[in-house]
Amino acid sequence: MSAPAPNPLARGPLAGVRVLDLSAYIAGPYGCTLLADQGAEVLKVEPPAGDNLRHYPSTLARESRAFVGVNRSKRGVVLDLKQPADHEVLLRLVRDADVLVHNFRPGVPERLAIAYAQLQPLNDRLIYCAVTGFGETGPLKDKAGYDQVLQTYSGMCDEQGQRGGPPEILYGSVVDYFAASMVASGIASALYEREKSGRGQQVGVSLLRAALTMQSARLVWAEDEPRDVSRDMRSGGLTGLHPTREGYLYLSANTPHFWRALCEKTGLMALHDNPRYDSVRKRAEHRDEIVPQLRAVLATRTAFEWEAEFGETVPCAASRSVADMFDDPQVQAEAMVTTFAHPTIGSYRGFTQPWVYSRTPSPEPFAAPILGQHSDDVRAEVAGGG
Numbered sequence: 001m002s003a004p005a006p007n008p009l010a011r012g013p014l015a016g017v018r019v020l021d022l023s024a025y026i027a028g029p030y031g032c033t034l035l036a037d038q039g040a041e042v043l044k045v046e047p048p049a050g051d052n053l054r055h056y057p058s059t060l061a062r063e064s065r066a067f068v069g070v071n072r073s074k075r076g077v078v079l080d081l082k083q084p085a086d087h088e089v090l091l092r093l094v095r096d097a098d099v100l101v102h103n104f105r106p107g108v109p110e111r112l113a114i115a116y117a118q119l120q121p122l123n124d125r126l127i128y129c130a131v132t133g134f135g136e137t138g139p140l141k142d143k144a145g146y147d148q149v150l151q152t153y154s155g156m157c158d159e160q161g162q163r164g165g166p167p168e169i170l171y172g173s174v175v176d177y178f179a180a181s182m183v184a185s186g187i188a189s190a191l192y193e194r195e196k197s198g199r200g201q202q203v204g205v206s207l208l209r210a211a212l213t214m215q216s217a218r219l220v221w222a223e224d225e226p227r228d229v230s231r232d233m234r235s236g237g238l239t240g241l242h243p244t245r246e247g248y249l250y251l252s253a254n255t256p257h258f259w260r261a262l263c264e265k266t267g268l269m270a271l272h273d274n275p276r277y278d279s280v281r282k283r284a285e286h287r288d289e290i291v292p293q294l295r296a297v298l299a300t301r302t303a304f305e306w307e308a309e310f311g312e313t314v315p316c317a318a319s320r321s322v323a324d325m326f327d328d329p330q331v332q333a334e335a336m337v338t339t340f341a342h343p344t345i346g347s348y349r350g351f352t353q354p355w356v357y358s359r360t361p362s363p364e365p366f367a368a369p370i371l372g373q374h375s376d377d378v379r380a381e382v383a384g385g386g
Contacts, residue, residue, distance in 0.1 A: 012039020031183025076369025237287025
């Protein structure tokens, strides 16, 4: 297959990079979406049944909201890799690809004849990224790994729960999305290295690595310390969500400057002037004395009124819903939400452009593909360059 002609309309720092996304769910697919946001051409390769995320519950009539949100700016093709003809289509695509991403469990790529050792002879410049739950070696390499499995396994749920209480899940697929960032950054650095060496390589990302990377500040254990050392990351006792007359307000006032501003704005200068509370550590120790006084004052106004009152003097935010972000003035000013046209959903609004580049602006995003939307086009391209 001959190399495709350069696209004169391609934009973004990764313009000209071709990515084959064989992954499913969130971590791998969204990592590829982040590459597309930077200008890469991404081809979503799905089995006949589609990415499992397509089948997640959704209030949208004919599509999964999760799939649409995770897979923007990709073309879509259906290939059954167990069928020789479709497997050959993939191999032809690999010959001209820059990147391949999958999240099969260890052993599956070999059975499908798409392991790195099997594809590298076809394309020595290929960046091959495997996303796993627990890694590609070790006693748990074959264990299924999902976001909340790794949250629970890695201690995140234990940290989220109240001391002495049950562990609590962090909703929002935080491990998956952080792993997606690791996929994109790992691939980008491998592409940079390839410019010097001329050779591709494997990039390994696991949800376990992502979960532990997110807890680097807690994963510090000095030789003489007791086992439970991570709770000292919870600063001050004041940092967190507080009820107001209406709604909840997040406050952070750890520095001397912000602590003074909080006390001035709430009329609690007696707390500021009390030497018992003149450090973050002391305020944490005396939380039960300080917080009731603070909350009594906060109860006199709504969360949004306090947010306006504190302004830039005290780091804070009134609690909002995700839906509020669509029309939020700051989100609008930063052009983080745009309108998409989708074959079955129609017009919808969604997130766009995580980065802003001054010289190489990212391409305009487009909606996630319906299942097999571009299969005929891709097969024709492969046949035409055979």
